Amino acid sequence: MNIIKTAEGTTLNLALEGRLDTTTAPQLEAELKDSVDGVTELNMDFEKLEYLSSAGLRVILAAQKVMNRQGKMVIRHVNETIREVFEVTGFIDILTIE
Numbered sequence: 001m002n003i004i005k006t007a008e009g010t011t012l013n014l015a016l017e018g019r020l021d022t023t024t025a026p027q028l029e030a031e032l033k034d035s036v037d038g039v040t041e042l043n044m045d046f047e048k049l050e051y052l053s054s055a056g057l058r059v060i061l062a063a064q065k066v067m068n069r070q071g072k073m074v075i076r077h078v079n080e081t082i083r084e085v086f087e088v089t090g091f092i093d094i095l096t097i098e
């Protein structure tokens with residue numbers, strides 16, 4: 001998985017490419033831990049995300065909890081496959097998806 005990170009002031013943008021699964025979830029988790037201090041807006045772009053496993057969902061949920069305390073998190077450009085995962089797991093009701 002590739003993570004393309006851009007920061008503008010207190011806004012952090014992360015674009016994910018590839019698979020977010022058991023193998024790559026720790027990579028995203030580490031990136032978030034290193035990057036969210038002082039961030040009030042976290043934007044995640046899933047346009048090129050092909051697969052999302054339960055390990056990936058756990059990292060996304062943890063990020064949402066952190067951002068609930070310090071700002072907001074938005075997930076953009078979700079394809080049908082990923083949207084279905086969010087719907088089946090109930091994450092569609094927890095996350096802000098545009």
